[in-house]
Amino acid sequence: MSEFQNSKLTMDLAFILPSSVICLLIYLYLVKNYNHWHKQNVPHERYPVPGFGHILPLFTLRHHMGTLVQKFHLAMGKSSMYGCYVMRTPAIVLRDPNLIKNVLQSNFSSFCNNLLSVHEHEDPILSKNPFFAKDDLWMESRVLLSKNFSGKRLKCMLVVVSRVCDRMMKHINKFRKDDGGAEFELKDLFSKVSAEVIANSAFGMEGHSFENQPGTYSIVNIAKDIFDPSIVRYIHQLILYFLPKVAKIMRIGIVPKETSDFIKNHIKNFATTRLQSGEVSGDYLQFSMEDLSVTDEDMLIAKATSILFDGYETTSSVLGFMIYRLSENVKVQDRAREEVMSVLRRFDNRLTYEAVNNLDYLERVMMETMRLHPVFGDIIKICNSEITLEGYDKLSCQLRPKDIVIISTMGMHMDEEFWSNPTEFEPDRFDPKNLSKWHKYTFLGFGTGPRVCPGKRMGTMIVKAITAVLLKNYTLRKSPRMKGPLRLNTSTFAAVVDDGLWVNFEMIKSHD
Template sequence: METSIYIMSVLILSILVIYKYLTRNNGYWKSQGISEGEGALLGFGHALDQVLSIKNTAMLIESFHKAHPHDSMIGIYIGPTPVLILRDPELIKFVLTTGFSNFSENLTLNEELDPLMSHDPFFQNGKKWKNSRGIFLTAFSSKKLRDMIPAINATCQKMVKYLKGQSTKSIEIEVKDLFSKYTLGVAASVIFSIEDDTFDDKIERHSLRKMMDAIFSTKRGLSFKKNLMLLFPASSRFFTNRYLPEWVNTFFMQMVDDIKSMRTDEKMVRTDILEHISDYLRNKSLSEDELAGHAFGFLLEMYETSSLTLSHMCYFVAKYPRIQEKMRNEVDDVIGKHGTISYEAINDMTYVEQVLRETLRFFPPIGSMMRICCKPVNLKGPDGLSCNLKLGDQLRISVSGLHMDPLHWQNPEAFIPERFGNDNEDQRKKFVYLPFGEGPRSCPGIRMTGLQIKTVMAAVLRDFFIEKSDRMEEPIKVDSKHFVTAIDGGVWVQLKSRY
């Protein structure tokens, strides 16, 4: 009897402690006069749809951005954690740039469980973040980007040869898969000096591609696990909760070690990104994990977001023949002027750039941004709302919400590349177009991304007409299981030879 009473008492006490923990922040925003999103659930806050992969993070944040069109800031809860969503461009400017020192931090990962991913600048803070960012910025200088053009063009030529080998006249193809082969080929070449023909279907599934597929898998079980980690970061302390499969860490670190050993044994001299990382950190006691981790960061930067953006760009180019024809005319004129697709030629393709920027407005790779408050600070919105933030408070910005907000854009649902022409540049509000972020923590690979996208798009337009496919499902939907922005089911087009 006494044992039963004891067990019952412990159970009740445990439930009360858990309940107290899960409700400890209830009313956090309301107490400061900030509107809170509706529908919070015990333990999950507003994030149950995210945990179940009904919405990804960007879709979740965008839903509250849209639901409060007249508020400069909105309070929600992701799990038990209070999160402040910013809608006002001036507040966003303060957080990303002028007041950056108050909001310089982001989520981090467990270095022991995720030795590769934890070295990505996105998941680093303080001196480690500054070091990583410095490596990226110097690797993507104008001179180094110009030196990468031959490798990028060589991969483009392999892709065009691959496409023409499928059919002399027309081919129906899912272009996300196609461009994944392209971006992986470019990355392998410029990071590791590996001439791996990712377009050779006779070769059994490429090891690097197999690894990248595992990283970006959208299987529900894996999506659930990743969402749980992001919602409850502390869970990795109690469970073996890795962001990446363990075999990915082992495989990639072994590959980097093999490459370095081969170069040392054979006294090989390379000018690729792997050597750049080694040179940059030569006097900083670089560990093997750090070298592999930084190289892995470059691979991530160059692979998924570029291939997705290329597929989204193809969707719009196929849908709007007038825009495609204008792009093709520019490509033909520029190549006629320069004689080849050179670094200077790519920079002359201003309309292709406008189409790219409008594509990124519709489908920003990362649809929401996060910042963590690292100093107590007060935020004041133009609508009179005021909020005191303390150390550790989280902020989110809905990039996808800003990009489609009629308060900031004329006819936002229309695909109009000309809105990014020089005549319109000064008319746009600042800090409402953020496909790669803004300020010190903006994406360091933005120039490389633009270069490899415009180069291959020019190569495709030079040799093919891009037309709609009957296999393309309309209306399109964003994949809720993917943590970056991707069209569900991929993008199918018809490629028809020009000659």
């Protein structure tokens, strides 16, 4: 071998050997935790991908978050718990309702924080929102937010909802064809309705949501900038969820800066105008000003905007799936309409707060809709103290701080062990006389425990009121455009159906 060849071989080895050692060290670092569940004798998902664990399908858009977690739920069979890995972190999927109670209620102090977090500098108006806030800040913001949902304030909001319903009907009727019907994609329609309610009630402004070209900073466009499916937005959310340190370095937030600045400036200017004029109104911005000191601008903004972030996506999603389910279940639709007409007759044909509260069957329809189509298909918690969990089958696991606990909302709602004929749409599951037939912690549509959805009463009232107006005035028919099973869009964490939910609204000409 020539001297040149020897020199080249030496140089190649000098490069290859260190590179190989570095690659090996990186590999060992990425996989070092992947024997965690094997050592604890917990059934677990096999073949984690180095660095990604078992969530690579989220990054490749092969799975929606809810359906991926439901896949784990199905894989565990009758086991009480099932291990997997989120990136490099051990995660335990729970199926035992009593373990779910343990995590969400009994030992809440060990699991008080959600996985998703935001950074104050990148998301100043979300950092104090109860869903994102952690530890003591969560408790402070939760207490303040809960004041939004008193009976007095819900009655004021119902006045707003009634006005928006009038605009919604005008919008629907503009598209009526010669046969009296109007076809709509429900997520799009109810996004406008939801945005209009929020604009009027939370921001004290007109939303212009039903206009052909609402302004850039109309609430409906602001909401779309934040919530609507987008590959770039989804990748940013994945980084926020699973690589929070990277998100901080990259300065990734949920709300675009220009949108955040607009919301902050609008609320500050509006609040100043209110204070100077002494005007008193029934919107939530006024209530927030009454609850907080004038100088507490950050909390005022967080409180006023909480309805946008807690209500827009949930309300539009539940309404969309609920109207779709009513359109394909004629007997349920007819029964719900009969209840609406009967209740309205008792209240002088006025949709009052008391009338809405008396729509019991309609509430069961909503609950059953949320069982079949939860807004978010999973609940993910971070363990913050060492704790041992033991299931009904004597399986046990030891959790450490930063370990992850996952509950598949979709999996629990569709589990045949907990629900008979789980794929069937049967609102009477939620009849009070049937409540004892299912475990409280197998229905997680609103979450449960101390971090149960704070806007549950508000959301229920809005959904029932809008649905009641629609049932009173329209027959709902499933559109021929609906074909095949519903598939969730994989570029969002929310429950958005690929190709949409299409329904025909046929005007009812008269009522007996």
